[in-house]
Amino acid sequence: MELKRENVLIEALPYMQEFYDSIMVIKVGGNAMVSAQIMEDIIKDIVLLRYVGIKPVIVHGGGPEITEKMERMGKKAEFFQGLRITDDETMEIARMVLVGNINTKIVSLIGVFGGKGVGFTGYDGRMILGHKQAAKRVLVDGVETEVDIGWVGESEVINPEILHIMLEKGYIPVISPVAVDAKGNALNINADTVAGDIAAALKAKKLILMTDVSGLLRDMKDPNSRISRVNLDEIDPLIEEGVIRGGMIPKLKGAAVAVKSGVERAHIINGSVSHSMLLELFTDGGVGTMIYGPDHPLE
Numbered sequence: 657m658e659l660k661r662e663n664v665l666i667e668a669l670p671y672m673q674e675f676y677d678s679i680m681v682i683k684v685g686g687n688a689m690v691s692a693q694i695m696e697d698i699i700k701d702i703v704l705l706r707y708v709g710i711k712p713v714i715v716h717g718g719g720p721e722i723t724e725k726m727e728r729m730g731k732k733a734e735f736f737q738g739l740r741i742t743d744d745e746t747m748e749i750a751r752m753v754l755v756g757n758i759n760t761k762i763v764s765l766i767g768v769f770g771g772k773g774v775g776f777t778g779y780d781g782r783m784i785l786g787h788k789q790a791a792k793r794v795l796v797d798g799v800e801t802e803v804d805i806g807w808v809g810e811s812e813v814i815n816p817e818i819l820h821i822m823l824e825k826g827y828i829p830v831i832s833p834v835a836v837d838a839k840g841n842a843l844n845i846n847a848d849t850v851a852g853d854i855a856a857a858l859k860a861k862k863l864i865l866m867t868d869v870s871g872l873l874r875d876m877k878d879p880n881s882r883i884s885r886v887n888l889d890e891i892d893p894l895i896e897e898g899v900i901r902g903g904m905i906p907k908l909k910g911a912a913v914a915v916k917s918g919v920e921r922a923h924i925i926n927g928s929v930s931h932s933m934l935l936e937l938f939t940d941g942g943v944g945t946m947i948y949g950p951d952h953p954l955e
């Protein structure tokens with residue numbers, strides 16, 4: 657039975673009370689931003705959150721657009737366990753797409769819908785200091801070989817001060833997943849990883865990862881095989897079994913970092929379904945995959 661409109665609104669009240677004044681880190685994946693309409697819907701939802709007293713922080717991706725620009729320039733995009741192999745030229749392209757294009761687009765849309773967005777890279781306010789990831793060891797024809805994945809970074813220090821300042825003043829921070837190392841080299845960090853680290857540093861209430869699938873699927877070919885809840889202890893075995901792979905690896909690892917640091921819940925949801933975030937946050941029936949840990953067990 658469909659709920660009456662007023663019942664839908666009143667069902668939201670306890671959630672609004674619970675989430676009032678709390679920080680939520682929302683990662684918008686490049687795959688979730690498949691169309692201008694979807695992107696507008698996602699940003700509208702985020703502005704709504706701000707107006708009901710939640711403090712959203714956006715971390716955005718843009719993988720598909722980086723790949724498209726690389727291909728247009730005659731370069732082949734290659735990944736290692738969900739991470740883009742990033743040479744000097746790829747780093748330039750990633751910066752252009754993420755900072756120059758996607759970040760400014762999101763900030764301007766927030767303004768269109770009546771919010772106050774402000775764009776950041778990891779360099780701003782020394783927010784994310786990182787280092788290049790060590791070469792990976794892989795077996796090639798049975799021989800252990802090192803693969804350098806280039807300017808792919810991992811964060812060492814997260815300084816969230818500037819984010820707190822902005823949140824207190826009512827701004828919605830929008831973060832591009834690029835950082836610097838101690839020598840000032842630009843680093844490309846997977847946006848899920850950045851979102852997990854930022855959520856941990858802010859001690860956010862929730863981390864929401866928006867992508868293009870309904871959550872973690874046990875069988876990628878079967879959309880009905882969604883795993884609705886994942887305990888921290890289940891993540892590594894699911895990676896070993898090959899259930900979590902490709903782009904899902906940094907998502908679940910980012911979620912694990914956040915939940916281990918006190919974030920109550922992480923959620924992987926389908927951003928390409930309009931207003932899925934509102935359903936997740938403000939209705940009794942959750943959507944997507946929820947990741948939780950021992951500090952905040954299920955009731």
Ligand SMILES: Nc1ncnc2c1ncn2[C@@H]1O[C@H](COP(=O)(O)OP(=O)(O)O)[C@@H](O)[C@H]1O
Pocket residue numbers: 684685686687688717718719720848866867868869871872873874875876899900901902903904
């Ligand atoms: N078990 C799984 N369940 C769902 N998706 C999976 C799974 N394993 C790998 N994937 C892949 O992960 C993708 C989402 O990650 P990614 O492409 O990095 O998206 P985004 O740009 O939103 O971060 C899905 O589109 C799917 O192809």
Ligand SMILES: CC(=O)N[C@@H](CCC(=O)OP(=O)(O)O)C(=O)O
Pocket residue numbers: 684685686687716717718719720722738739740750808809833844845846847848903
């Ligand atoms: C190291 C690494 O993989 N960086 C990512 C950064 C963007 C990103 O994560 O975008 P999505 O969230 O849309 O996948 C990349 O170059 O694609």
